[in-house]
Amino acid sequence: MSAAMYTRPLGSGAGPAPPAASTEAGPDLIAQSHQRSEAYGITANTEPDFSSPGRSVLTEALDENRFLFQHAAPVMETLYDQIVNTHSMVLLTSAKGMVLHSLGDTDFLEKASRVALTPGMDWSEQTKGTNAIGTALTEEEALTVHGNQHYLNANKFLTCSAAPIFDPYGQVIGALDVTGDHRSFHQHTLALVRMSAQMIENHMFADIFPKAIRIHFHTRSEFLGTLVESIAVFSPEGRFISANRSGQFQIGLPFAALKAHTFSSLFGLPISALFELFSGAMPNPKQLCLHNGVSVWCRVKIKQANPWSAAKPMGQAQEPAAEAPAGATAAPFRHSVKKTQFSTLHYLDTGDPQVSNVIHKLRMVSGKDIPVMILGETGTGKDLLAQAIHGDSPRSAQPFVSVNCASIPETLIESELFGYEEGAFTGARKKGSIGKILQAHGGTLFLDEIGDMPKHLQARLLRVLQERRVSPLGAGKEVDVDVAVVCATHKNIKDMIARGDFREDLYYRLNGLVVRLPALRERTDFELVVKKILHTLCENGAQIGISAQVMDLFKRYHWPGNFRQLHNLLRTAVVMVGCQGSIEMGHLPDDFLEELEHGLPNPIPARFAGHIASAPPLPDMPSTAPMPEPIAEGGRLQDVALSAMAQMLRLHKGNVSAAAKALGVSRNTIYRKKDQLPPDVL
Numbered sequence: 112m113s114a115a116m117y118t119r120p121l122g123s124g125a126g127p128a129p130p131a132a133s134t135e136a137g138p139d140l141i142a143q144s145h146q147r148s149e150a151y152g153i154t155a156n157t158e159p160d161f162s163s164p165g166r167s168v169l170t171e172a173l174d175e176n177r178f179l180f181q182h183a184a185p186v187m188e189t190l191y192d193q194i195v196n197t198h199s200m201v202l203l204t205s206a207k208g209m210v211l212h213s214l215g216d217t218d219f220l221e222k223a224s225r226v227a228l229t230p231g232m233d234w235s236e237q238t239k240g241t242n243a244i245g246t247a248l249t250e251e252e253a254l255t256v257h258g259n260q261h262y263l264n265a266n267k268f269l270t271c272s273a274a275p276i277f278d279p280y281g282q283v284i285g286a287l288d289v290t291g292d293h294r295s296f297h298q299h300t301l302a303l304v305r306m307s308a309q310m311i312e313n314h315m316f317a318d319i320f321p322k323a324i325r326i327h328f329h330t331r332s333e334f335l336g337t338l339v340e341s342i343a344v345f346s347p348e349g350r351f352i353s354a355n356r357s358g359q360f361q362i363g364l365p366f367a368a369l370k371a372h373t374f375s376s377l378f379g380l381p382i383s384a385l386f387e388l389f390s391g392a393m394p395n396p397k398q399l400c401l402h403n404g405v406s407v408w409c410r411v412k413i414k415q416a417n418p419w420s421a422a423k424p425m426g427q428a429q430e431p432a433a434e435a436p437a438g439a440t441a442a443p444f445r446h447s448v449k450k451t452q453f454s455t456l457h458y459l460d461t462g463d464p465q466v467s468n469v470i471h472k473l474r475m476v477s478g479k480d481i482p483v484m485i486l487g488e489t490g491t492g493k494d495l496l497a498q499a500i501h502g503d504s505p506r507s508a509q510p511f512v513s514v515n516c517a518s519i520p521e522t523l524i525e526s527e528l529f530g531y532e533e534g535a536f537t538g539a540r541k542k543g544s545i546g547k548i549l550q551a552h553g554g555t556l557f558l559d560e561i562g563d564m565p566k567h568l569q570a571r572l573l574r575v576l577q578e579r580r581v582s583p584l585g586a587g588k589e590v591d592v593d594v595a596v597v598c599a600t601h602k603n604i605k606d607m608i609a610r611g612d613f614r615e616d617l618y619y620r621l622n623g624l625v626v627r628l629p630a631l632r633e634r635t636d637f638e639l640v641v642k643k644i645l646h647t648l649c650e651n652g653a654q655i656g657i658s659a660q661v662m663d664l665f666k667r668y669h670w671p672g673n674f675r676q677l678h679n680l681l682r683t684a685v686v687m688v689g690c691q692g693s694i695e696m697g698h699l700p701d702d703f704l705e706e707l708e709h710g711l712p713n714p715i716p717a718r719f720a721g722h723i724a725s726a727p728p729l730p731d732m733p734s735t736a737p738m739p740e741p742i743a744e745g746g747r748l749q750d751v752a753l754s755a756m757a758q759m760l761r762l763h764k765g766n767v768s769a770a771a772k773a774l775g776v777s778r779n780t781i782y783r784k785k786d787q788l789p790p791d792v793l
């Protein structure tokens with residue numbers, strides 16, 4: 112939790128309320144941001160790059176930010192209602208500044224700029240210099256960047272107000288922004304954006320701790336149940352888990368300090384007393400006294416009948432049913448683990464013997480703080496497994512902090528991991544940063560792509576793991592830290608050790624238990640996995656089928672991107688089919704079909720050749736038409752496809768649409784093969 116989050120609560124609190132709205136970001140903030148922009152190597156005349164990042168990049172970002180998106184989208188609608196007709200747009204971005212969703216009309220923009228506000232575009236400070244989104248994300252503060260305050264000349268016609276969005280563990284997970292023509296500037300916009308960000312955060316709060324005890328409180332009882340109420344969450348044993356911005360403000364402690372507290376140290380009562388105090392169907396708010404002497408009105412939300420009788424730490428409570436409906440619980444996001452349909456070891460065990468063995472071993476060491484190293488190709492579910500390890504451990508109510516060593520620039524890994532004090536280096540954030548290791552205190556630190564950890568930092572990490580102490584850059588002091596460590600890599604660490612690229616002592620510190628996730632192509636439970644993913648992609652338990660032909664193809668394919676690739680493909684197919692139909696060849700993307708044609712190394716097996724050659728007549732095929740010639744077993748898939756196209760074109764007298772429909776491919780697939788088809792068929 113940044114200091115910004117603590118010092119800038121929304122609405123009236125125990126002390127004087129902060130200003131409801133500020134106008135533009137202060138000159139200091141802008142000047143510092145301009146300095147950073149310069150350091151990134153951008154010049155004011157740089158033409159912003161608004162080229163599309165590609166659909167798969169956006170899909171992946173949406174996938175990663177599903178939890179944020181789900182809670183932000185309805186709030187964005189409300190916000191947009193309030194700014195409609197002001198020539199402005201509402202944008203939601205990821206923590207990296209990528210636009211995930213935009214609402215509003217683009218009529219105030221030149222054609223070239225319209226694309227800038229569409230999903231997929233990057234508004235980080237590193238690429239666009241000073242702008243409200245990028246700068247709010249960097250500073251972790253709500254601010255407006257108006258007209259000339261933008262770093263790039265190309266953006267100076269804009270006025271933008273953005274607020275960072277914090278998850279319930281105090282991590283910035285995105286930004287909400289209103290952008291418009293600079294002439295449409297309105298001084299209340301920032302307050303609206305800030306309130307909306309708070310609303311999103313409160314929604315996430317309500318969703319993420321379904322089993323914990325939530326105390327809603329405020330100095331004035333009429334503010335209970337409103338946007339400005341404070342919320343603090345405790346485990347059934349009374350350990351502090353989280354508090355929203357107003358909560359931190361009213362209690363008077365920042366998130367990091369709150370982590371050492373319990374309900375009784377903050378409210379002066381054992382948590383069991385709370386249950387008696389708030390028993391009854393509709394208990395009235397009660398007045399309690401905070402540790403700082405401030406009297407607050409409280410309401411308590413308890414989901415379980417009597418959480419204290421459960422006597423188990425959170426997360427050991429009960430596993431969700433293997434077939435829990437999609438969306439019944441919060442979706443995964445980077446820093447914290449929620450109980451998702453994916454988040455327990457149980458859910459991941461879908462019958463493949465290798466995976467079952469991995470899960471069996473992990474269960475045996477669960478809660479013993481033995482470091483786990485997960486090996487596996489990209490997309491095999493290493494991240495998900497790490498979340499499940501945490502989700503099933505006694506630490507599950509504490510943070511799960513994920514650090515991807517490959518995605519952080521080498522120069523930033525040190526400060527990201529170990530944190531830094533104010534002014535530790537040029538470009539450092541004003542208030543310093545606690546660092547990922549300390550953020551994970553009490554919980555689990557997941558070091559993804561550990562093979563990419565620079566050599567000079569390996570020694571520092573080793574010391575932290577040995578001594579269980581961290582010293583943030585420029586701090587000159589060490590802080591105790593208690594974390595369970597899980598790491599993952601797709602690299603061969605032993606080879607790296609042999610080459611001198613990875614420290615052997617660090618390897619032995621990390622590999623208490625080494626498990627390997629099989630590649631998708633090796634799994635024996637492939638069909639079940641596909642069905643489960645389809646089930647999660649269709650809302651409300653709707654059923655979607657998959658044709659035997661497609662399933663056969665899938666089984667033959669080598670899936671270099673493993674689950675990630677399969678997920679993306681199925682998601683697109685589900686959108687095309689709707690949740691009631693069946694996925695046929697025609698619902699698969701052309702590039703995938705093309706890759707299949709070129710990429711299947713082995714001869715096509717009889718069962719698949721049979722599907723193409725002797726499929727029953729499709730509805731639009733004249734029933735009297737002769738069936739296409741069977742294709743010889745052992746032909747290359749490419750030849751099989753060409754031959755099927757030629758036969759179908761002949762059958763439909765050169766009508767490409769009809770042939771494409773009958774084959775279940777797009778017309779373009781046939782047109783692209785035009786030169787390879789016999790001249791008489793087209």
Ligand SMILES: Nc1ncnc2c1ncn2[C@@H]1O[C@H](COP(=O)(O)OP(=O)(O)OP(=O)(O)O)[C@@H](O)[C@H]1O
Binds near residue numbers: 601
């Ligand atoms: N067992 C599974 N069932 C369903 N979906 C899964 C499973 N495992 C992984 N996925 C999905 O596949 C995608 C990639 O998973 P994940 O990020 O865990 O893989 P990874 O091995 O960590 O990848 P990388 O090495 O590239 O970081 C995610 O969308 C995840 O939800």
